[in-house]
Amino acid sequence: MIDRVFAAPKGPELEQGIEFALNHRLDYELSTFYYVENLDQKDREIAKYRQLLANFTGMLSMHGPIFDTNVVSLDPELQRISQHRYLQAIDIAKEMGVRYLVFHSQWTPIYPSANATRMWLAKLTDYWEKVIAEHLEGSNLTVLIENFLDPSPETMLTLLNRINSPHLKACLDTGHINIFSPMSPIDWLKHLGSQVVYIHAHNNGGELDSHDAFDHGVLDMESFLNHLALLPQKIHLAIETSTVKGLNRSYDILKPYLKLQCEQYVAKSFLI
Numbered sequence: 001m002i003d004r005v006f007a008a009p010k011g012p013e014l015e016q017g018i019e020f021a022l023n024h025r026l027d028y029e030l031s032t033f034y035y036v037e038n039l040d041q042k043d044r045e046i047a048k049y050r051q052l053l054a055n056f057t058g059m060l061s062m063h064g065p066i067f068d069t070n071v072v073s074l075d076p077e078l079q080r081i082s083q084h085r086y087l088q089a090i091d092i093a094k095e096m097g098v099r100y101l102v103f104h105s106q107w108t109p110i111y112p113s114a115n116a117t118r119m120w121l122a123k124l125t126d127y128w129e130k131v132i133a134e135h136l137e138g139s140n141l142t143v144l145i146e147n148f149l150d151p152s153p154e155t156m157l158t159l160l161n162r163i164n165s166p167h168l169k170a171c172l173d174t175g176h177i178n179i180f181s182p183m184s185p186i187d188w189l190k191h192l193g194s195q196v197v198y199i200h201a202h203n204n205g206g207e208l209d210s211h212d213a214f215d216h217g218v219l220d221m222e223s224f225l226n227h228l229a230l231l232p233q234k235i236h237l238a239i240e241t242s243t244v245k246g247l248n249r250s251y252d253i254l255k256p257y258l259k260l261q262c263e264q265y266v267a268k269s270f271l272i
Helices: 014-024 035-040 042-053 076-095 117-136 156-161 174-180 184-196 221-229 242-272
Strands: 002-007 027-029 060-063 100-105 140-144 168-173 196-201 234-238
Touching: 002 014, 002 168, 002 221, 002 242, 014 042, 014 242, 035 042, 035 076, 035 174, 042 076, 060 076, 060 242, 076 100, 100 156, 100 196, 117 140, 117 168, 140 156, 156 168, 156 184, 168 174, 168 184, 168 221, 174 184, 184 196, 184 221, 196 221, 221 242, 234 242
Parallel strands: 002 027, 002 234, 027 060, 060 100, 100 140, 140 168, 168 196, 196 234
Antiparallel strands: none
């Protein structure tokens, strides 16, 4: 079932997106920290958010840096700066009281083609075990690994099962699946199972990661939302659109499925 709904607009309409979340009593995803310049100017960015979120009482999530990072790179300098960027994001998330912090999986096709997937997963497992022990244990922060170029959930699931920690879970991105995977979002949900706690929901035409509204693209989002609403497990859903207009339209499409799961809950209560 859809447990909480996050407004996660990715465009420049920051104030309008926060206003939308406030007006509809939604939770909110901080999006601007995936740009490294905002990590370096964190005091300015945090002050801006604190002002805009002064009346906000919901749950916060956050997207970490996404470009050119590889925390287990074979190049020591690339590894060092990537790990530095991740720790910057973790520190900011803690300072802002963020509950979920999203990082891309950083899987690329070069790993299977170079027969390097096993080595990459081993290094990544060591990395996240160390981060959890040194920076996440004892906190309320959960890091989410999000599919991006991944054609299947196999490597993500292997990583998460190996680590088996409440501080490291999966974020499923419907738009990325539509472009990079032959599988459907529902199939991804079935494979990842309880490891999925958060979803980036948006649509596209199958070629460009355009973060369109639920009804603007080739994904059957209504079937996906229906499946999600009837799942026994609780999953948070973030409407990750490029515009507030798309956020508004997608929320209108989502509302009947929130009502559906409420009706299902009431029906089950009467049966009990």
